Amino acid sequence: MADLLASWTTTSEATETTLVSDIAVTIEADVLTGLKNGFADATDGSWAVPASWILDEALNGTAFWHRLLIHPITSDVLAHEYVGRFAPELLAKAIQFRDGVCRAPGCRVPAERCDLDHREPWPSGATNASNIWALCRRHHTLKGHQVLQWVLPDGRTAPAGSTEHLPRPPDPSKAEHLLATTVVDYVP
Known part of the structure; x- marks a missing residue:
């Protein structure tokens, strides 16, 4: 919000901003789940705010969140998840x-x-590759009105959200696996 205010006061274009900011905070799991009160700390330790402020912001959907689970001793990333509606x-x-x-x-x-x-x-559904698919506007609307169903080869029907009609993708080859891990290691 401070960046937006600065942009408005220096450019006088108060309709929207092109500024993007990434803010990293650390919140203990029991604070995040509401089991106890606590703070969200900046990753560099320079500031802290009540965790409830961050949780309120996360729940109102105005920001896009990446949740990282970090090993407490080795600091390895154990899991990464997008938290927000839009991919x-x-x-x-x-x-x-x-x-x-x-x-x-x-x-x-x-x-x-x-x-x-x-x-x-x-x-309730996560914003991740296993829960998101491409649907044209027509099929997306039909699914939203709960009238889109798949007819399976055996004659049964399945709700449009089901992946039952999709063939199982083949397991990646050794080369594909090596390439994927090389690309992941390269990401800054």
Whole structure:
């Protein structure tokens, strides 16, 4: 908010900002879950705010959060999860590349022109690659009104959120695995 105020006062363009900021905080798990009161500390230790401030901001959906679980002794990243409704650009591009076209059977609308839909609706469904798929606006709307269902090869129907109709992707080859770990290691 301070960056936005500074932008408004120096440029007099008060409609919106192009400023992007990344703020990293550390919150203990029992504070995050509400088991005890505590603070959100800046990762460099230079400041702290009541954890409730951060939790209120996270729950109102105005920011996009990355949650990292860190090993308390080695500081290795144990898990990483996006926390927010909209997929960040990197995840959106990966889903568009993975899906290619709308995931409704027979639909050929390119994924770049599709909505990124949560199979299990947000906020109960996570914003991650296993819960998001590309659906064209038509199929997304039909799914939202709960009228879109898949007819499976054996004649049964499954709700549109189900992945039961999709073939299981093949296991990655040794080369693909090596390439993926090399790319992950390269990300700054």
